[in-house]
Amino acid sequence: MNVPSLQHELKKQQPFDCPAEEAYLNLVRTAGSLCGEFNRLFKANNLSESTYNVLRILRGAQKAEGLVGLPSLEVAERLVTRVPDITRLVDRLITAGLAERTRDEDDRRVVIVSITSAGLAVLRKLDKPIRRLHEQQLGHLSRKELIEFNRLLEKARQPVASSTDY
Amino acid sequence: MNVPSLQHELKKQQPFDCPAEEAYLNLVRTAGSLCGEFNRLFKANNLSESTYNVLRILRGAQKAEGLVGLPSLEVAERLVTRVPDITRLVDRLITAGLAERTRDEDDRRVVIVSITSAGLAVLRKLDKPIRRLHEQQLGHLSRKELIEFNRLLEKARQPVASSTDY
DNA sequence: CTACAATAAATGTTGAAACAGTTATCGCTG
DNA sequence: CAGCGATAACTGTTTCAACATTTATTGTAG
Numbered sequence: 001m002n003v004p005s006l007q008h009e010l011k012k013q014q015p016f017d018c019p020a021e022e023a024y025l026n027l028v029r030t031a032g033s034l035c036g037e038f039n040r041l042f043k044a045n046n047l048s049e050s051t052y053n054v055l056r057i058l059r060g061a062q063k064a065e066g067l068v069g070l071p072s073l074e075v076a077e078r079l080v081t082r083v084p085d086i087t088r089l090v091d092r093l094i095t096a097g098l099a100e101r102t103r104d105e106d107d108r109r110v111v112i113v114s115i116t117s118a119g120l121a122v123l124r125k126l127d128k129p130i131r132r133l134h135e136q137q138l139g140h141l142s143r144k145e146l147i148e149f150n151r152l153l154e155k156a157r158q159p160v161a162s163s164t165d166y
Numbered sequence: 167m168n169v170p171s172l173q174h175e176l177k178k179q180q181p182f183d184c185p186a187e188e189a190y191l192n193l194v195r196t197a198g199s200l201c202g203e204f205n206r207l208f209k210a211n212n213l214s215e216s217t218y219n220v221l222r223i224l225r226g227a228q229k230a231e232g233l234v235g236l237p238s239l240e241v242a243e244r245l246v247t248r249v250p251d252i253t254r255l256v257d258r259l260i261t262a263g264l265a266e267r268t269r270d271e272d273d274r275r276v277v278i279v280s281i282t283s284a285g286l287a288v289l290r291k292l293d294k295p296i297r298r299l300h301e302q303q304l305g306h307l308s309r310k311e312l313i314e315f316n317r318l319l320e321k322a323r324q325p326v327a328s329s330t331d332y
Numbered sequence: 333c334t335a336c337a338a339t340a341a342a343t344g345t346t347g348a349a350a351c352a353g354t355t356a357t358c359g360c361t362g
Numbered sequence: 363c364a365g366c367g368a369t370a371a372c373t374g375t376t377t378c379a380a381c382a383t384t385t386a387t388t389g390t391a392g
Contacts, residue, residue, distance in 0.1 A: 013291070018297060021300045021316050024300055034322065055360075071370080073369090082202070085348090085349065085350075087372055087373085088373095092347095092348090108359095109357045111372095137322070138189050138322055139186050140321070140325075140326035141186075145321070146188075148191050150188065152311060155307060156303070157199050159303060159304075216379090237341095239340065249379080250381075251378090255378095255379095273339095276341080316391045334391100336392100338389080339386100341385085342386095345380100347381100349365090349377085350376085350377080353372105354371100354373070355371085355372070356369100357368100357370080359370080360366085360367085361370095
């Protein structure tokens with residue numbers, strides 16, 4: 001079965017109101033579709049996209065920056081999608097034994113979150129399946145297409161008449 | 167302020183593991199960003215993206231297909247993002263007076279969901295702001311870019327080696 | 333005509349996201 | 363060093379999504 005056009009897929013008789021709307025729906029649907037496959041993979045390992053991303057960030061801070069852990073807010077800021085409730089996100093990881101908290105003695109307001117060896121083990125186990133899924137999802141786009149795709153996605157994030165930038 | 171590259175934005179020191187992953191993160195982040203703006207608009211009118219989409223589908227069925235309403239399952243199938251819990255989604259619309267249920271007398275298992283005049287009024291009120299937001303978000307992409315964007319998004323949804331298609 | 337599989341919708345329950353409000357600590361100013 | 367605003371994290375609460383289970387109705391096979 002070929003992938004039908006979005007318009008046909010939604011059984012809309014009339015064309016889209018405007019091209020921008022069509023692209024928006026296309027974008028949301030595509031992201032949802034690809035996300036869904038990852039969520040299934042994560043769920044099979046008792047993780048969610050959010051908790052997985054936190055673990056990735058913590059491992060990255062260790063490997064690339066040589067840090068034991070990161071302050072909670074720092075973790076929140078590095079997440080792909082904004083998360084206002086980092087506390088309970090980390091709570092779940094701690095309950096699962098994948099992360100731990102230590103209070104920063106220099107500034108007792110901040111809490112350092114770090115990944116445990118169990119957390120690292122989970123990530124290691126997931127690395128290959130994740131990479132394989134990435135390849136399966138977008139590996140059939142050529143190098144050129146990927147570059148153009150990224151360019152368009154970044155341009156789409158840059159709003160027109162961004163009055164907030166002044 | 168320019169939109170920094172995703173890589174810089176996430177404060178990752180090392181490059182992405184693979185191009186497919188970079189594109190995936192870019193996609194998810196862009197969709198989340200644009201979605202967030204719509205969600206704010208919807209919320210200001212006591213709607214969510216899901217409930218708004220249901221209303222749109224119901225209005226579309228009326229206008230384009232001349233139907234009074236649609237069976238619940240039919241509504242669920244037309245939604246952009248899969249929703250397993252159409253019942254309570256419609257519940258909320260009914261509580262808000264924007265939709266109503268009638269039992270199909272021919273097949274008493276099915277429930278016909280239809281939009282009320284209040285629901286149509288809400289949609290009418292939102293039509294312009296929605297269109298304006300679409301234009302603001304993606305209106306700065308040229309016609310050519312939008313076409314290519316759509317093409318790439320559809321290609322991205324088409325998995326490689328889709329063994330399920332045989 | 334009864335039994336039963338299939339279908340449509342509703343319900344129960346759990347888990348997570350969103351938002352507001354609170355507590356603890358810090359740094360600065362008088 | 364007392365007071366105060368700013369900052370970091372936590373907590374309470376509501377709403378929503380996801381999953382499994384249940385009820386009601388239909389059509390169909392014996």
